Amino acid sequence: MTTNELPDNQQDRVSWVIRAPDNEELRRRYDLWAAQYDADVGNIEDYLAPRETVKVAVEHLDKSARVMDAGAGTGLVGQAMKDEGFRHLVAVDYSAQMLEIARGKGIYDEVHQCDLSKRTNFDGDSFDAVVTCGTTSQMPCASLNEFVRILRPGGKIIFAAATEAWVEFGYADIFARLEEAGQLSLVSRGEAFQMMPTTEPQFYCEILVIEKQ
Ligand SMILES: C[S@@+](CC[C@H](N)C(=O)[O-])C[C@H]1O[C@@H](n2cnc3c(N)ncnc32)[C@H](O)[C@@H]1O
Structure with missing residues (x-):
């Protein structure tokens, strides 16, 4: 599995990670998303x-x-x-x-x-x-x-x-x-x-x- 799995746009990435089917898969997806997480959700104008x-x-x-x-x-x-x-x-x-x-x-x-x-x-x-x-x-x-x-x-x-x-x-x-x-x-x-x-x-x-x- 590679980071290529990550969807290309921000909205799809958020959705893909947070809707993982179980906690192990969720952990794996967060591992893949980690480097991009702050850029995707760290904007306090959106993530309140x-x-x-x-x-x-x-x-x-x-x-x-x-x-x-x-x-x-x-x-x-x-x-x-x-x-x-x-x-x-x-x-x-x-x-x-x-x-x-x-x-x-x-x-x-x-x-x-x-x-x-x-x-x-x-x-x-x-x-x-x-x-x-x-x-x-x-x-x-x-x-x-x-x-x-x-x-x-x-x-x-x-x-x-x-x-x-x-x-x-x-x-x-x-x-x-x-x-x-x-x-x-x-x-x-x-x-x-x-x-x-x-x-x-x-x-x-x-x-x-x-x-x-
Ligand atoms: C949406 S993120 C929130 C991160 C941070 N609190 C924030 O607001 O930006 C959800 C976090 O919960 C963690 N998480 C999910 N299941 C967990 C578990 N069983 N034990 C500890 N952390 C878990 C994920 O790895 C992920 O980092």
Whole structure:
């Protein structure tokens, strides 16, 4: 397989990668796309979700918090967090090539390649916050269980939740179970906005703030 598989134009590339049939194929496509990702979606006039996510993070998190950027990709969210003064950022992503771009930006204290939908090697209760953006239809919803495990009690998840995908990809169900079990509670849910108004105008997103009990 070669990079020739990548579709020729930006809109088709976005669509081809994000609609991969399973998580392994998705990881492979992100590896192929990594070098071009920032040029394709890094334009904040189109991909609004990172900026909106970080605005909410600033309201709810201390700048000294140890924050996992879950599904960090090439570090667009991490860069915006760093620009706001967050000092302890940890990048985690399944795609090694996306992470290599993130690593090269020098934003993160640590960079880890792993599948967040499975148990990772991070200690329990070892993060103050998880920030995740652009992941609702991309990262399997079982990842929410891992976020709960690695967060300290009182820690927060700032989740840029794609409105339809939150339900369609199972996050709503897992969240309801964890809420029912007294493990998570919803702190706030922002207004829906178009997360990529030019490239994928049908995708709406809401920034959720969730607390671990
Ligand atoms: C649309 S990108 C978002 C990247 C970045 N957060 C941003 O907003 O630009 C989705 C990311 O989720 C990652 N991802 C998908 N499945 C994952 C998994 N199981 N564990 C960790 N990361 C995963 C992909 O590799 C990809 O980098």
